Amino acid sequence: MNAAIIVAAGTGSRFGSDVPKQFLEVAGRPIVVHAISTFERATSIDSVIVVVSEDRVGYATDLLSKNNFTKVTAVAVGGDTRALSVRSGAGQLPEEAQIVLIHDGARPLLNIGDIDAVINAAKSKGAACLVAPVTETIKRVENGIVDATVDRSPLRRALTPQAFRRDVFEAMMESGDSGLATTDECMLAERLGFEVAAVEGDSANIKVTHPHDLLTVEAFLRSNG
Numbered sequence: 001m002n003a004a005i006i007v008a009a010g011t012g013s014r015f016g017s018d019v020p021k022q023f024l025e026v027a028g029r030p031i032v033v034h035a036i037s038t039f040e041r042a043t044s045i046d047s048v049i050v051v052v053s054e055d056r057v058g059y060a061t062d063l064l065s066k067n068n069f070t071k072v073t074a075v076a077v078g079g080d081t082r083a084l085s086v087r088s089g090a091g092q093l094p095e096e097a098q099i100v101l102i103h104d105g106a107r108p109l110l111n112i113g114d115i116d117a118v119i120n121a122a123k124s125k126g127a128a129c130l131v132a133p134v135t136e137t138i139k140r141v142e143n144g145i146v147d148a149t150v151d152r153s154p155l156r157r158a159l160t161p162q163a164f165r166r167d168v169f170e171a172m173m174e175s176g177d178s179g180l181a182t183t184d185e186c187m188l189a190e191r192l193g194f195e196v197a198a199v200e201g202d203s204a205n206i207k208v209t210h211p212h213d214l215l216t217v218e219a220f221l222r223s224n225g
């Protein structure tokens, strides 16, 4: 069986709204609900763990039952960093979970094909990162002066979900590194020397970060029903 941990315990400081961005409604449902419902519909997923801040546990539990999610097996309390929130969710993983996926609750536009693709890559390689090309011209800047134009052809943006075989995931969680300032789990796997497969995903799978991202998400969800 395969389990997904959806982290939604952040405060959204860059977004700057009173209600954390992942709970704002877009196209009739909170952002995190769009994310959970894609995992709920994926036949490759058996269990979903949702991680929220302590003051949101009651709200999240109500939200999950209102949406009749049948695969959500636990609501966990997040930590001060994303890495700690993942660690908290990991404590609720079912014993039988063979592949563990980590997904940002602030990414409502993932698709089931990408979930299946990272699961398959993790099965064969141990760890898999969903990625998308970098489309802008990239400059390296030092002290306000452009130092170089970087060759973007080998560069990729890291998306989620990221997937790990259970043995690899356990090694990551047991390593003293897991509390470090890693912004994604693949970085932890890389540091521990695991090979991480790069899986080309849908570039529409943005992380809501700033208020203008809501316009993109809204337009996308409405045009895709």
Ligand code: CTP
Binding pocket: 007, 008, 009, 010, 011, 012, 013, 014, 015, 022, 051, 078, 079, 080, 081, 082, 083, 085, 086, 104, 105, 106, 107, 207, 208, 209
């Ligand atoms: N996250 C979490 N626990 C934290 C920090 C982040 O569960 N302590 C989650 C967020 O809720 C989000 C995902 O990790 O779904 C990606 O993080 P990010 O986009 O950086 O969200 P925030 O940390 O909330 O935003 P910001 O960095 O702007 O404060």
Ligand code: MG
Binding pocket: 010
């Ligand atoms: Mg953050």
